[in-house]
Amino acid sequence: MKKITLIIASIILISGSSCVNDLETKPKVNLSLEDLLDSDPNAVEGILAKLYASYALTGTDGPGSADITAQDAGESGFLRAIINLQDFTADGMKNRWGDGGLDPLTTTTNWTDNNKFFRLFYDRAYFTIPQCNNLISILNNNDFENSEVIKSEARLLRALSYFYLIDTFGKGVLATEENLGQSTPLPESSRSELFNYVEAELLEIETILPDRIGYGRVNRFVANMLLAKLYINAEVYIGVPRYNDAVTQLNKVIGEGGYTLDPNFVHLFSGDNDSSPEIIFPILADPVSNQSYGNTTYIVNGNMNSATMPTLDFGNLGGVFAWAGHRATKSWYGLFGNSAADLANATDRRAGLFWTDGHNFEMNDYREWTDGFPSTKFRNTGANTTISPSEFSGTDFPLYRLADAYLMYAECALRGATNASIGDALNYVNLVRNRSVATPITSGELTLDFIIDERARELNLEGHRRTDLIRFNRFTGGSYIWSWKGGTFNGTAIPEAYKLFPIPVSALNSNPNLQQNPGF
Template identity: 30%
Template sequence: MFYKSLNHKKFITTLGLVMMVLMASCTDLTEEVESEVTADNFFQTEEEFISALGDAYGTLTGIEGGGFAQVNEVTTDEIQIPARGQDWFENGFWFRVNTHTWTPDEFNGAWTFMYSGVNAANRLIFQFEEAVAAGAAEPSLADPIIAELQALRAFYYLNLLDVYGNVPIITSFADAPENPEQPSSDFQQGRQEVFNFVEQELLNSIPKLSDDVGSTYGRMNEYVARMALAKLYLNAEVYTGTQRWQDAITELDAIIDSGNYSLAASYLDNFAINNSGSPENMFVVPFDEVFLPGFSLNVMTLHYASQATYNFQSQPWNGWSGSQKLYEHYIMPDLNPGPQAEVFGIMPTADDIGLERVQGTVDDRKGNLIVGPQFSAAGERLTDGGVFAPEADLNGPPLTFTPFINDLQFSGCRQCGARIGKYEFENGINTSMNNDYVIYRYADVLLMKAEALWRLNQSDTEALMLVNTVRQRAGVDGFDELTADRLLGERMREMFFELTRRQDLIRFAGDEGPTEYNDSWKFKDVSPETRNVMPIPRVQLETNPNLVQNPGY
């Protein structure tokens, strides 16, 4: 049975308390947060050090619903948000995001999300070091916690490196510059320096971090830091032009050989309401509707009428949807249509709704998406009143979710789009879910190692075995060989809605077969490679004159 232990509850209670501080924060790079904690009245025990970590981890509560998910999910071919009448139109924002026609006015949320974490980590490191220097705290207690904060800061910088490339490196709190500069005015040189910083911070931290995965749930431990380092190495060629496949394997082997993690019996166990007992989840945000609210997938994705299905206290917003292509990949795993395949005509038939006419095994992970007729908790057939799109039948009763999406920009039908069902929806909740949000997971360790082995030797038998281990858990037949298309497709099925798709598409650019980040898909034309990093937000450029905009913007 899955559960949140008492220690987990204590940790998320601490995180919940610091949210009042975080919500009052501004988004300046040199943000200062006042604190009642001083060296002479705190930091006397390990528990006091741990309880003070809340600010640095509290930032992670914005990872799913804010700008970070926009960047890593909605800019890809697996998530689309149709403008259904005036709902979700937002002056064309979501259409621009999915079609790579965004402007520098967008994506400030992802920037402030990550720098808020950096700033909080810097402040706490400063406080802990001051306590040690003043003789008010024992170095033996402070050093592992400082290393944990440095590893967490490196995690934030890893994502800044991935999304924006050449960003200011700020490690000071008391002496932080008002207008920090990027490492170089040259984008690629600056990105290399950020890469070097993240690598060194993680390498320095790992020997000092706890290897006890039970007591560090939801925190940076040795293996979470190794996973971050493996992510850095797996994408090193994108970041620096130099491959680091073997280095990625070394870190992944350390995780595997530890024996601390294993695949859960069922894929969906990892995303259950009480998923803190999963043997597979390595790094999570331990959301809780009382102590740490903010995970609102239930209202973000489901139809207005779905309130009656789950007896929610609030009406859902009818927004985020899985793409038709994503749904097809669960049923036709070797589908490689290039540009989005038009399996449906403009008016889908009853058979088209679920694509059940396709022969072969059906992937258990198809449960990530909700399609078909919808019912109330009492078993009554739900209807969808109102007409927004010209294709009136697509909006009318009865309510049926279809993978088909007719339009993104103006007249998306209200029931078009498979809804995101990856995380179990709890009956009777409001707008905050109790499921822990998964950032790193052991299945990804296996798939990452398989890819690194395959890139070194495309006939590697261990790589094939690792991928087939993941496929076996999903209830589908194994592959007889690995190709770039199969690896990328398997990552799409397994890692859907885990913030990896953008990174995966960019990393597989140039490999024969798979659709790439810059290729066309339904509603999107080919985009330039300069879109592989986001623009530095205009508001940041206006605030800090030392920042240099990324190429192509």
């Protein structure tokens, strides 16, 4: 084995505030992989675990640590960023704190390149990507058992970060193992260039990844799901519809993956959801070993408040440690009825996953805790087992699950995919609805308008909503208005530029090759 330079991310944290800084990180440990494996046969998988941890944790030295520069370590997590940027900017969820840039997200107004939440998400992606590059570079120069599979896992995790850059910022720099350690600023890569790169990577590693590796690790069906996400949004990303390609990938997930709908919807969002047959890829959480303020702890605790929720029921929901920040709006729960009584009487079990006591149906003031209904969809107690509430959530986040694949298939069928059947689409939608005891729909009711609403009923607070609304041409402009869109109670149109986030000023200052997105 040749001598190699290892940056052992599982031992030494590498932090940086921009993509350029990350690409300039210096080697910390010099040794041969053979020596490392002799001392610890699991060393490479330990490095791989750090890559997964970049999605699950803010840092590897406890909940107060951060891999990237952040005044509040808890704000630097991947999942927290997804909720902030995908759900609070959309119609169904709002945050009342308003501090440090949350107000512009909640009201879709005054977006600037100085907003720290745009920077934190950008920096998180460009922290994860070089870490993946490090391991891939090591494995390219060494051959041992399972090295190709492990390398493919790292490539998929890298592709996942690039996918979110494509979706949120629409551009970036293409950092790979080929330019690892390069100090010269990389050229800007367009949305199409990043799209093509991610597509090629996923198509190649799909043939290498096994059907299963282990819970919490990516497999070939995760690659299929990510490809399906890329293709279903291709008309937005590159101006070319790729719905047939999305269906090809979805058919693999649905027909070959062996996943089934969880018979208990609540189980998907409880502390024992690691046994759910529906979850394709989770972001892991644990109340002891994986403590973080940036994983599902942010969702569970953020939706709870002991002042307005009785102690017993409050504890049963698993939110003893409450932050009183997030509430759903009528754009979400209004899809189940026009009052709290309607929600209570609905047969659809998803309608009951809101706290209505002491809260107002209308969100007249998004800063007022009692305006809007907190979501009780996520909890850190068990659904099928007894788990006591704790300060940190042990509930894994279902980034990809089968119900999403079913609804994506139905959408593609309605958008004209020639390899999709309307009959199968109707069946998949009704499987999702039957699970929640919602009334089945007829073929005449299966429309794109129905699908975007059903995605809200089923998937809100799971990090998809902003992307969904953009794909349905409902995010910007004035064709679809929700309360506090554009900063007013009745809502107003917002600029087309808001389909993308502004490139953070720190990234622009670090790399002169980057150009700001239009409109900012």
